[in-house]
Amino acid sequence: MKITHVKIRNYRNLRDIDIGLAETVAIIGENNSGKSNFLKAITLPFLTDDNTYISKKLSWIDINNETKKCYYKKIILNQNKIRNDEITVEQFAEFLPTVSVEVNIQASGAEEYYVKDMSYAIEDGEIQYGIKYEFAPKNCADIFRVVKEVVSQTEINDANLKEVKMNLLPVEYYNYSIKVSDGSNVPYDTLRMFKYEALEAERDDFSKTKNQLGSKFLVDLLKDRLSDQDKLKIEKEYSHFFEALKEISDINDIINWQETSELKGAKKFFSHINILPNMPPMQSILSSVRLGYSEEELSMQGLGHRNLVLLFVLINSLLGKETDIALDVLTIEEPEAHLCINNTRLMVSFLKAFTDKNKTVQLFYSTHSTEFINKMNLKNVVVLHNGKAYSFADELEDEDFAYLAKNPNLDLFKLFFSKKCILFEGISEELLIRSYIDSKETLSDIEVLSFHKGFKKIMNIWKKVNEGSGNKLGIIRDYDNQPNAKKQHDKYNDDKEICVRTTEYYTLEPEIVNTGDNYKILKNKYGDVFGWNDMTAVQLTEAWKNAKATDMFTICKDLASGELEGFQMPKHIQDVIDFLSQESEEVL
Template structure:
């Protein structure tokens, strides 16, 4: 069993999301793109396995801002019509904000039993099973009357009345079958549960006296059977009796027992000390964790996070009568070293493969959790939108990405300014030049990619369609005018700029630019002992035939006096200018 599709409308910054899912889903995206909101939205139709609560009420800030803006714009445009009671109720109902999360299931064999009532539609005679969480205004007419009464008193401005014009107490939530609106029974939802591991894990066992994690306290509490709790209560009573015997503290209170006043006991009954049994959570919260012979709070932050994740994931009990257990993990890489990231990624893979009843959703900024052989698991989140590589790319394109060596996928997609080049020489040359510009800041990322720029541009444009990010492409002249035309047609996009070299390689391009030849001749004679480089052509040929270390040494020397005024080749200069200013030359 797995959730195969997810639709989200108007939840926080997620206006309209419709994505296909695998049993492992990895959300990647920039900060504030909506990854955490996606993880939270996934859990809304289901029960929390940690505390068993099904309270799914949302708040004002959980409703999408664009949806609220459309609603308030409607009110502003129709103030008098609303006051006069002439607003069309159906038209008003269509503009009222709501939050919706719809999950579609793909049952496996006998798992169909758990979802057989949730038929949403028939697709090629194959049933589609879905449930929907909806947070909405139950009675639009009552809301309209409420708004009408407010506007009769205050018509000048609605800017300071927004929370009164859309009061949260008018909202309710329901978990239902989308096509029929029939509510899902509690006993049906009980077969679908989730566990969430949020990014805020830094306080785990940070307190030297307590466990330090509410999640772990709840975990321990839920692992205790009724029989276990009875044993704890008896043990607490035994501890209290022994405490009284050791301290003889009751003698302090019962002074009348040994008083010289003969009738003291006639006035005072025996004072007894009774155990004040703390709540189970209070008892568990005073447990102190250790790691080996040391307390856990003395370990490093990263190691505490690693232990926390392993303990919580290992605690998942996936019973045979559970239809689906959902696990969401936010930024599992937080504070972890590379080796520990690798170990955690390996454990997650093992965990998923151990049970067909577990589905894992991860949000991350680390490529360690991206399996190049399973890029169909990746969902890209950008500016409140999301799409899965599984549905957006063909198998050949996924294979193409998988074969790219050392391609930093996240860096390419989400850098604010990125330039793709064809080889390592161009990469280190541009990086060295940018580093030598010590009088200005830049945020340009340079990535070497051998071939296939058009496919990469298509993916980048999908992610950065409405963003202010920019992509530059520097490709080699290969005497293939059709390929050059296919690449340079992307210059029609305002945030993409493609240029092509005039020479076959970088070295003669540098030599032939401006007055570079004279400076380069002097540099190579002085620092490399080169002779017979009396023409630009002879210098270019000697440089092309030199070892790779020569280009590396040249790049390291950029910025020294002899190379301080070296000009960039035009195709590179134009791209860098575009990335920094947005202007194409």
Template sequence: MKICHITIKNFRSLEFFDEEVGKHNIIVGKNNTGKSNLLWAIYYFYYPKNLTVEDFLKRQNVDDEKDEKLQIELTFDSLTINEENNNRKYFSDGIIKIMLKAWIDDDGKLNYEHHGYIKSQIPIYTKDIDEGLKSLLENSKPKRTDFDGYDDLKQIMEDIVPEGRIVKENMIEIKEKYFSYHPEIEKEIVELLSPEKYHGFIKTNDPKTIGECYFIPAIKDPTEDLQTAKANSPVNQMIRSILHDIETEDTKENFREIQEQVKKERQNNMDILKEKFNKELELFSTSVDIRLLDVEISTAFPLNIDILYNDGVPTPLDNKGTGLQRYVLFKFLKIKNELNLGQDTSYILLFEEPEAHLHPQFQREIARILKSLSEHINYQTFITSHSPQFIDLLNLDYVFIFNKEKECTKSNKCELHLADIREEIKTLLLFDPNVKEIFFSEKIVLLEGPSEETISNILIQEGKLNVSNVSIINAKSKFNIPRFLKVFNSLRIPYTVLIDEDPYFVPIYNNTNPSRIKGKREAYNKTLEIAGLIDDSLGKIVVISPDFDEFLGVSKNQMKKFGKPTAVYEKFKELKKSNDDTVTDIEGLFNTLVNPEMLNFKISNPDGSEWKYQDEKLVTTPQARYEDFKEAVNQKIKLYNEIHSNLSTIEIEELKQMFNKKKKIEKKKESVRDKTTGPMNNWLK
């Protein structure tokens, strides 16, 4: 069984949490936002005896919290056959729903109960129904005389309860039979909380009924979790479950024989004890019977093992580093999964900051182990983390970002359907694996490319830009930015975007090359698309015209010669050396990006004024002239000549054959234009 929905009320900082969950759930957020409280709520659902009055939501300006009820409601699906059979009363439509409710009584004592939800048929009575009959049908414990005057109902009652009191179960059966005789009474199926207590999570504690729940906290000494001598340690529970079914039938039979022999040897003393005991009780006219009960092998022979780690000298685990201790713990989980693939038991695994004390390389390995565990049908994982290693950008459906509003925890869940952009996200990860940092950011500055990133790095290194609460992400291209914005908007992460305007019209752009104009038009339209994706409550854009490189004064020749990042670095260094005002403008621009509250408009120019888009119908694009065409041809001829001087005789012959083949094809087509003439063929000749 796996949890598919969680509803929590008044537990610690969780005033109200109501979310669907999946097989692998990641909870992120700043410290003290209540992430771990979600894990503790699930754990206490399984083990409510650990609840205390301190676990109730504490509100300011509330003196008496006794009326406040704590509720933890879990809905389970994917039940095993055993779990389904053991919860038959509550199983409906593939799920069971159980609520733990706790309250503080007048004496200040904490009370708790589990109750399951059941499906019940509620009759929809017509307006002309006899009110006495309706009242009788709604009475759970009527008297026999109450049926007088309702002959058909009375007959049903006498068939089911020939004599004696009518109890609640009898009345349910009476109503079902009566309704079967009266199909004109419509019924509505409703979900009701059963008044009877559900004991699956308290008395039986049977893994075949409710599964097992492990909680590995972050701040506790991991040695405690690994102490195999402690029955409650997670590793002890894992080893017990691994070794539970190892006994063979021969071993079990031998144990039964030994147990019978021991019982026979004890029987004589037990008979003497019983005789003396009963003699003492004669005054009360009563007696006792003392019986020897059978025990299981696991009870008679509890696991008592010790683990020594041998790296030259056998050493107890608690003498090793904390990182190794936690690493060993996760390896136990991996082994347990491998050994129990066919086991009919469900496991809910709760991990608080599994990255704690671990080297980044081990963090990545642990993240893979936990993800692989959740892929197994019997496992489900809930993880709180401050590490990007545990974020899977391709599976964001169950990533929760926690934050605090006043004294209560608020949750934002990614509601973005990623199927359409999954491949694009894979590409982004190839360029920048650290993009996962966005899930741990208070706010984000999204930059278009390497030029902007280079300047931001320089300003950070020089102490001119405070990014203590900001993540700066390079989108690698303007065309990637919409993908980022969809994720930011879904997760409610505040952001600022810096992009180039890329105008394609005069007088700003004068290149007459049609393909260049087409490319610029696409880039400009992408700017408009990005502007349309901005959530007014989260984001703002700064648009630089025509682009950041020209704003900085970097020439095309410099970028070709040094590469863009180096050219930008050298240019900025040159501007600083000459005390150019552009340096001040750049510093002001980036400080505005990390402090977007300084911007008054959704889309701004670098100076803070509002940016206005240009209507395509009102702009003029550069027009190609004959001189431009002639210059382009001359440039091609110049290029061909440069190539020709470096070609071998064999390469020239190969090119001639290629063009001769083209001539034959053109002749077959009876082209009206002579394809054998022109700068290319003249050059070849």
């Protein structure tokens, strides 16, 4: 059973998200793009008194800012009508913002028993299951009354709006609800079979002090693993401990003044004093246990090791061994935090094994690490930017996933979130571009990535993700005698966000040789070294291509060190570099 689709409306900076989801969801994005908000939002439909300590009711700050601005603008434009009762409560209700998170759930076979009360439609012969969290006014008339009082006392404008904006949107008159997607009620016994666990990024405080290391979570984990027979064995061992204590301590030696007492019967009275086992609750016994590593307390380990061990314990303890849970949503913020590369890979392996073993668990995690992006299952990826979300499961076809998976240098973070990025096709282009960039300090902020041919899908997604960001993408291609492919790629060229340039010749080498005085410069510099002295431009080009990357490496090394005075970059590459070098207005 899995969540296959989510719709988020007006939750914090997530104004309008409607995307499909894979079995495991890897959320990537820049800082402040909405990753943490997405993880919080996905858990809202599963809030119950049994599985949360946080308030199920949202607050004023949880409502999307742009939505609130639209609401306030309507209030300002209609304040005279509100004062004069020219707007009804029903009309006013249409102004009010609401927050909602709706998830579609896929179930099959025996799983359908758990979601039978969540069905709301039939599409293409399949029953649709879903639940919806909504934070909305419980009585619009109360809010209308408050707003009317505010606008009757003062004229509202942009200048004084900040003084009264919370009174114009009094969320104390809002309430939350969790219902089936069609608006019908969800039985409590059904909802309690769905739960969530959230591990936020702020784990450092937990791992600092000795008395916190593993206390609650390790105890929970141990308790979940103890059977009734295990508890009976612990109680018996506890009794044995006290018998040994009685024998060692000898209570008669502790209280022995009766031997010299003149009181008759004193010895008989004190002989009945004894030590009895006082079996504490299992919680108290287990609370004396702390986490350790290599025979040392965990507090003695480095921050990375502490976080790694703690995550292992937390994940196992949170999920326990419950058998009456239909779906357990687990969200983790930045599981790679403080981890070295080897421990990062260990965490990746652990999460994969964990989700494979626990079929009722659906994992959602945010990350800034390419190690957590599975090239063989890119359908898991959701890209967030500026509160908007794009799911690879929605945007790409099977052939596109195959294209990306075969790319040896796939780095989605650099591709989508670099301020300036160049995509190219081969090793020769990489050597030339990198050496040129290295020779110019002003170009150090340009990211360079190698990709296979066929950039159309990448540019489609890039444009969606980077709309209004001010980021720029440069595409450098070989002509390869494919005029139709050139036309298809040129359609994306706008010289504002994307610059696409293609060689005039078949590949890169003749483009270099026939640019400016490059033929003479290369022949004079490397004639003796590469045997180019008596070659024409065409012959030199062919010899260079046959040498593959060997000659290119030498030339590029000299270019980076400034030893090729007068050498010019081919026009198609220089155009892209010039495009990226231009200052652009970044939209914040």
